[in-house]
Amino acid sequence: MNYRHPQLEAEALNCGDSGWNSTFWAERLPVMLIAFRRKRARGWNMQFRTKRINLVAGVVGALTAATLGLSATPASAGESGRPEAAPKRAAAEVHCTSFTWVPSDGGLYLHRPSTTANSGNYNCVVARGDHNYAVLALQESLNACYTQGLKEDSDFGPATEQAVKNAQTEINGIYGPVLSVDGRFGPKTSSYFSFELYRQDGSHTTGCR
Structure with missing residues (x-):
């Protein structure tokens, strides 16, 4: 030094x-x-x-x-050495709350379950526990087009769930196994479904489409 x-x-x-x-x-x-x-x-x-x-x-x-009550160890790391991100949660399921008047031939309309009244958005589900106008429109079509004999009370219970399963089975018999027979009325079931036709004043007809 x-x-x-x-x-x-x-x-x-x-x-x-x-x-x-x-x-x-x-x-x-x-x-x-x-x-x-x-x-x-x-x-x-x-x-x-x-x-x-x-x-x-x-x-x-x-x-x-x-x-x-915290962990003293660092978050687990992936292959990159960075902490692994928490898994993303699935998006919340959207339920139909009403129906949309869809024009048909002869000045008639059908009532198709949608997110809200006349929204034209059919990317929603009608399922067990729902109680609204979407359920009522579905029940009316199940009775008119699939002869299910349901009580039209706007309440999606076990009977309505079974009626949807019956309709899904009937649709699969026509188009092949295109639907899951799960008793849930979702966008895919809606795309194959036959709906009752109504007049402009909302009165029922005997036709389906």
Whole structure:
């Protein structure tokens, strides 16, 4: 290690010495060594304090996590080394709440279950537990077009669910196994379904389409 110091060198030269003589070293070296040891000791002290602070912080963090019921281990990582994202939840199922008047031949209309009244959006489901105008329109078509003999009460219960299964089975008999026989009136069942026809005043006819 180089202990040369510009100020000390200047002082030595001012004493008339041509260089670093033994007398100069005898007077200065002990002081320099003591200063160096103190400086190094302070450095070790700082390192020790830093390590001790880090250790205390780690212990406090672990105790806090345990108290709050949190996991002290990091989130699991995938093959990329990044934490794996939580699985995405499936989108909430949309249920039909009413029906849309769909024009047909001869100035007649059919009532097709939709998200809301006359929305024209048929990407919805009518299923067990529903109680609304969509269920009523479905029950009327099940009775008129599939002779199910349901009570038209707007309540989708076990009888209506079985009637939908019967209609799905009948449709599969015509078009092949295109539908799941699950008793749920969804968009696919709706696309193959036959609906009762109504007059402009809303009165029933005997026809289906």
